[in-house]
Amino acid sequence: IAGLVLLALGLVLNTKTGMGASPIVSIALCVSTLTGGSFANWTLAWYCVLVLAEMALHLLRRRGRLCLVMDLLQLPLSLVFTRFMGLFSGSIPDFSTECAGSFWGTLGGRTLVLAAAIVLTGVGAAMSLDMRLIPNPGDGVVQSIADFLGLSVGATKNCVDICCVCVSLTAGLAVRGTVVGVGAGTLLAMVGVGRCIALFNRLALP
Numbered sequence: 197i198a199g200l201v202l203l204a205l206g207l208v209l210n211t212k213t214g215m216g217a218s219p220i221v222s223i224a225l226c227v228s229t230l231t232g233g234s235f236a237n238w239t240l241a242w243y244c245v246l247v248l249a250e251m252a253l254h255l256l257r258r259r260g261r262l263c264l265v266m267d268l269l270q271l272p273l274s275l276v277f278t279r280f281m282g283l284f285s286g287s288i289p290d291f292s293t294e295c296a297g298s299f300w301g302t303l304g305g306r307t308l309v310l311a312a313a314i315v316l317t318g319v320g321a322a323m324s325l326d327m328r329l330i331p332n333p334g335d336g337v338v339q340s341i342a343d344f345l346g347l348s349v350g351a352t353k354n355c356v357d358i359c360c361v362c363v364s365l366t367a368g369l370a371v372r373g374t375v376v377g378v379g380a381g382t383l384l385a386m387v388g389v390g391r392c393i394a395l396f397n398r399l400a401l402p
Contacts, residue, residue, distance in 0.1 A: 198323060
């Protein structure tokens with residue numbers, strides 16, 4: 197639970213810097229910006245897609261019914277998780293606009309917030325994944341792909357993030373002819389979150 201709360205806080209902080217969303221939810225932010233819908237609700241829809249992908253991978257590995265049930269349990273968890281995101285989104289200011297004129301509205305201040313967001317996202321993701329209970333779908337699909345391909349979670353996270361950024365870039369350019377939901381913060385998170393997961397696991401796991 198602590199890992200999921202930290203993860204939700206990290207993802208929201210990333211978007212609040214005005215420097216783009218964390219890669220795994222950049223697609224949800226892109227679609228919500230293009231449609232005017234809720235970021236939390238589109239994140240929930242995106243997570244449903246990821247759960248289906250996990251179930252497909254587990255069926256290919258013939259993991260059994262219990263594993264599929266655990267995958268399905270990610271849906272109610274996602275509902276609670278995205279409500280936490282909605283709560284954080286409503287209580288944390290937009291640093292680039294609402295904090296303009298203060299240190300936290302400057303590039304240096306927003307960069308510090310971004311660094312904290314990347315660490316929180318990485319630690320939260322690692323904590324929820326290492327429990328091997330019910331992960332957040334964004335991280336559960338990373339774990340499923342890593343297990344399926346025999347790769348490390350950190351490296352797999354980087355690869356999945358790259359794919360999400362590419363989809364977000366393509367959608368924004370196709371619909372508006374400009375980049376939507378992706379910025380310098382997205383690119384830094386694309387590298388930093390995976391490395392934070394790897395470092396946390398190296399330090400925390402025997």
